[in-house]
Amino acid sequence: MRRHPMKRLSLLLLACLLAGPASAQDLFIQGGTVLTVTNGTLERADILIRDGKIARVGQGLRAPRGVRTIDATGLYVMPGIIDAHSHIAISSVNEATNPITAEVAVGDVIDPYDIAIYRALAGGVTTSHVMHGSANVIGGQCETIKHRWGEKNPEALKMEGAPRTIKFALGENPTRVHGRGNNVPPATRMGVEMVIRDAFNEAQRYMDAWAQYEARLAAGERVAPPPYSERLEVLADILRGEIIVHCHSYRADEILMLMRVFEDFGIDRLVFQHVNEGFKVAPELADFGAGASVFSDWWAYKFEVYYSTAYNAAILTRNGVTTSINSDSAELNRHLYHEAAKTQKYGQLTDDEALALITINPARQLGIEDRVGSIEEGKEADLAIFNAHPLSIYAVPQMTIVDGVVRFDIHADPDDMRLNVPAEGDVETATLWSEEHAHRCMQGVDLLEFLGTR
Amino acid sequence: MHLLLTLLLTLGLMAAPATPGDGLPKARQGTFALTNARIVTVTHGVIENGTLIIRNDRIVALGTDVKIPPDAEVIDCAGLHIYPGLIDSGTQLGLAEIGSVAETRDYAELGELTPHVQALTAVNPNSVLIPVTRVNGVTTVLTEPSSGLLSGQAALINLHGYTPEQMLLAGREVMVLEFPTTGRRGRWDRRSDEDIKKAAEKAIKTLDETWERARLYARIDSAYQASPDKSRKPAYVPEMIAMLPVIRGTMPLMIKVDAARDIEKALEWVAKQQIENVIFSGVAEGWRVADQIAEAGIPCLVGPVLSIPTRESDRYDKAYANAALLKKAGVTIALRTGETENVRNLPYHAGFAAAYGLGTEEALRAVTIVPAQIFGVADEVGSLEVGKKANLFVTDGDPLETKTQVLHVFIDGYQIPMVSRHTRLYDEFLERNPGLVKHPGATPDPTPAGSDDR
Known part of the structure; x- marks a missing residue:
């Protein structure tokens, strides 16, 4: 039988539409x-994804008819990487106008066009905890997003149902911005404690009223x-245990201080950032049960990180602290798998321990460990596929899947992956990253003030 | 009395090895035999099960049939690998201690034209960052001033010594020229495109004038040197005196340049000024104009490799792949981190370059023999050869692989203590003593006190 060429074309188109990765969530x-992280390593194993969830994991599974098959022979499949500290995909970072700005939320400024989302996917990262900056003692609320690159509605990036989180910050940043910059407390680490205690006391009175x-x-x-206060509402929710506090911190004394304050106010959901x-x-x-989300090896860029060690993650892990490794950087988040591997150099963690630092542990710190962070049946199908063991320096991410949708494919994606190509053409000024010394954490704090007060 | 004193001194010496500076054990020279090792010479292949002899500052023998001197201290390297010390072709190590503390930053002098300032002057041999770097196998770095146009002279230093002069390798200094850029210097750079262009043109004019003056000064100086009694001594112009070796081609001119347009301009300018001994550094967009660079025959110090693409439209891995693309076009390439406190990550920059097209062997060459050749010190360092300086390190595996442990480091024949602030904090805090001690106020309080009386 000879087919009509047009019919053939339309059939092909139909097939394309049916198999289109953005609609079908079966793989x-x-x-x-398969590096499950929580249940060891499975050699030559298969993963069936149905409706964006991991339906089955095991050896010798059969591909159901019509489901797109990805040949992963010789490849390594790990859970999608989770970055517990990021500032990508938002159009502003710091509301640096008051030591307390609990009422603001980065969820209101999600930017689905930020190319950093795609670049993170190309590093196997599927989830980012997008945070307010560290200028304020009690900063804004953060947002846990999934890297659904291609979705243009900001809401579509939010991980529905993820617990609420908020940024706190101790030490040099808030004391520089507010104390020395604006001549309002805190100017010292003593003042930081005072600001937090005052805020919680006020919130307590508000709740009582x-x-x-x-x-x-x-x-x-x-x-x-x-009188209604959005700020105090948020602080009250922290006291009620409805918001996980993620606190920017460096020095041991201030870390200890915050744990004592939280003990006094009966708050127990606490993750220290940088730490x-x-x-x-x-x-x-x-003992407190606080999490620690650390850099693999950043240090000495300011005085409060001079007495650092790249063995931090290993020491914390060996002492029973739920530890993750984060990026805080649109550069570093693309190789968190390599950052995790550094704990094998600095402290000789096992493969599973090292991988947990960028998967199940950050998931625990964000309260999403039942949904992501490991390869288990029933979990959301967020996966990263590598051509070598992801803890090897030679590992290159091949494909990244979010909710069963392929969002990065090294062999299929064009070079230019921008979602918004400007109408005026492709004249772009090169931005030289090597010259960029400032950390995103302090973005939004006026540069002159920043330079003038440090 | 005399006897007693001698006895006391002897006992004192026996009791504790001297711990100078930051309290590190002393490095020492001697005769060392590294036996049963896999010796990766870089220039003459790999020697399996070989022996390498170090006497004083030199490699005096290596091979499979080497007689071990009777006075040699034998280090059994069975199952281990020996590599030439790694060279980072662009850092600020020794010139900056704590990034945000201005008092500890000594790399940026005021003024547009300061060719007479020398990085070596400000290298702090006791920087805490130096031991942290060298225990990862990095033995030599180029440390650079950076400011204005002609920033001053970078110094090639070994990472051991008590004075900057001891650290300077083969007297090698390099003139740094920050080529005027048409690119943005980062997020903070808010100048208009027009302003950036104008500033660049003005700067190139300044450079032209400077070279014209420097050539004139060199002619006057040459005439005076030829017949000091007949000619007048040239006026004291420190900038011009510093430029003499550059004009005469004995000191390389290292041009820091990143954006493609700037690289093209720099190529044009170098040709126009007929400058001979030129090196490019940075070269972030080198891949766009690789053929032109290759044609000019200018070697490139490429990096940081771990950085994001300069343009949003670029493929996500362009910075990783840049070195390989340049190499493929025929450019001589070495690698640089552009780092200060994390120069220790040089092997990982090389590893990423290797994974994204350069290959392990070429990547290793780009941090050993190639930079040695570019800097004109290949008869001293860069490979394992008899007669070369004993700058080398011993590992338990591929030096570019993340988890590989570095077991021994030799610099100038000195056996370097394998300790740094990072290892010492690990040793002290992995199992802290005392561990957890419950603080006095730890009894849980049913009502949130929020007391201000603590």
Whole structure:
């Protein structure tokens, strides 16, 4: 039978539409070395993805008819990498106008066009904890996003149902910006504690006032409500345990201080970010149950990180602290697998321990460990496929999958992956990263003030 | 009395080895036999099961049939590998200690034309960053001033010594020229495109004038040197005196240049000024104009490799692949980190370049023999050969692989203590003593006190 060429074309088009990666969330990944992280390594194993979830993991599975098969023979499949500290995909970072800005949220400024999202995917990263900056003692609320590159609605990037998180910051940044920059407390680490305690006390009184109002209202009294404050609402939610605090910190003394404050206020959901001197108070961190999200080896860029060690992650891990390695950088987030491998040089962690630092552990710190962070049946199908063991320097990410959708494919993607190509053409000024010394964490703090006060 | 003193001194010496500077054990020279090793010479292949003899500052023998001198201290390297010390072709090591503390930054002098300032003057031999770097196998770095146009003279230093002069390798200094850029210097650079262009043109004019003056000064100086009694002594112009070796071609001119347009301009300028001994450094967009660079025969110090592409439209891995693309076009390439505190990551920059097209062997050459050749010190360092300086390190595997451990380092024949601030903090804090001690106020309080009386 001779087919009509047009019919053939339309059939082909139809096939393309049906198999189009953005709509179908079914995949069969065949014959790879599967690094589950939580249940060891499976050689020559298959993963069946149905509706964006991991339906089955095991050896000798059969690909259901019509499901796209990815041949992973000789390749390594690991859970999508999770970056617990990032500032990509947002159009502003710091609301550096007050030591306390709990009412602002980076979720309001998500930028789905940021090319850093795609570049992160090309490094196997599927989830980022997008954070407010570190200018304020109590900064803004953060957002856990999935790297659904190609989606142009900011809301579509948010990981629905992920726990709420907020940024705190101790030490040099808030004391420089507010104390020395604006002549308002805190100017010292003593002042930082004071700001936090005052804030929580005020929030406590606010909660009491509202509780009293509700009670009197329920009793049939006609009463005026207390003044509403978005800031205090958020602080109250922290006291109620509804928000995980992620606190920028470096020195052991300030880390200890915050744990004591949180003990006094009965708050227990706490993750320290950067926490370069965490190794000094590892037993205390483990005892509190606080998480630590660290750099693999950043140090000496400011005084409060001079007494650092690249063995930080290993010491914390060995002391029983839930530890992750983060990027805080649109450069570093592309090779978190390499950053995790550094713990094998600095502290000789096992493969599973090292991989946990960028998968299940950051998932725990973000409260999403039931959904992502390991390769287990029922979890969301966020996966990264490498051509060598991801802890090897020679590993090159081949494909990254988010919710069963291929979002990065080294062999299929064109060089230019921008979503918004400017109409005026492709005249771009080169931005030289090597000249870029400032950390994103302090972006939005006026440069002159920044230089003038440090 | 005399006897007692001698006894006391002897006992004192026996009790504890001298710990100068940051309290590190002393490095020492002697005769060392590194036996049963896999010796990767870089220039003459690999010797399996070989022996390498170090006497004083030199490699005096290596091969499979080497007689071990009776006075030699034998280090059994069975199962281990020996490599020539790694060379980082662009750093600020020794010139900056803590990034954000201005008082500890000595790489940027005021003024546009300061060819007479020398990095070597400001190299701090006791920088805490130096031991952290060398225990990873990096034995030699180019440390650079950076400011204005002619920034001053970079110094090629070995990472051991008590004075900068001891550290300077083969007297090698390099003139640094920051080529005027049409690229943006980072997010902070808010100049208009027009302003950037104008500034670049003005700067090139300044350079033209400077070279014209320098050539004139060199002619006057030459005339005076030829007949000091007949000619007048040239006026004291320190900038011009410093330019003499550059004009005469005995000191390389290292041009820091990144954007493609700037590289083209720099090629044009070098040709126009007929400068002979030229090196390019940085070269972030070198891959765009690789053929032109190859044609000019100018060697490139490429990096940092671990950086993001200069343009949003570029393929995500362009910075990783840049070195390989340049090499493929026929450019001589060495690698640089552009780092200060993390120069120790040089092997990983090389590893990424290797994974993204350069290959392990070429990547290793780009951090050993090739930079040695570019800097004109290949008869001293860069490979394992009899007569060369004993700058080398011993590993348990591929030196570019992340988890590889470096077991011994020799610089100038000195056996370097394998300790740094990072290892010492690890040793002290892995199992802290005392561990957890419950603090006095630890009893849980049912009501959030939020007391201000702590």
